[in-house]
Amino acid sequence: MSNAKTKMTDLTPSQDRTALIGVFTALSIVFGIAENFIGLPLPGLRLGLANIGIMLAITMLDFKAAFAVAFLKAIIVPLVTGNFIVKVSIGLPATLASTFLMLTYFKLCGRFITSVSMGALGGLVHITVQFFTAGTFYIQSPAVYGLLPYFAAVSAACGVFTGYAALMIEGYLKRSQERSRKNDSENYTG
């Protein structure tokens, strides 16, 4: 009986990975939609909760998974929240750039850092690329960059917050993975 039960939950690593990509993408999309209703002191700025899913994919999976989550999030969230073309043209390059830099950062110094500083970096890169695309295609006035320092500071602070959230979730996930692994081995022997 216990054997049958463990077999059902006993996923191969690649199945586990695929399932986790799905979970992280869903997390990103739900947060991405939800954060539209959370206002911040500066207009147009979001907490970046959707970045939690991307950061989890970076720290727990690999670069392909991270880009899959980032790409799907950047396409699907604007589909739901509206104003698709503008949001995708501004948001997609920013999301991909911040994912790329966060990945590089994690690959290079992952042993010394956690997702807290990775989140701050991601927030900063995201807002900078957003300003660049918005300034180039939509506003076309250098005066817009005068606002960038304020946005960047708030964005980095939000990144610290979401990075910490990602760290907590990562810890919880790893503990639960270990627990299930332990349970499995107990079931096999017992």
Added chain:
Amino acid sequence: MRIKAADIIVIILLFCSVFFIKNLFIASGAPVLVLITEKGEKELSFKDQLYDLKEETGHEMIVEVKDGKARIKESDCPNQICVLTGWVSSCGDAAVCIPNKVAVYVKCENEDDGLDAVSR
């Protein structure tokens, strides 16, 4: 899972870099105060001084330069937009009075280079 010391250092560095981000996009270089009137452009020195433009423009206008900043202090134009603009000091800032055809503008030397030119 706990925050590591390197995290805190990186976060502090990132917050410091916030102050330099603007320079990626806006041309730096030596700022020059430029007074633009109907008769053409004129460079103003950064010395504290009041410029009375009555003879030049025929309007009651006073431009004030103080502490490396400039403003249109008084103007007889109806909307007073140029006066309300306040001090201009960083690259690209401008106080403009359209009815009197007067503007104070901060010009930077390499403004035509790089990204700034693209964004226009």
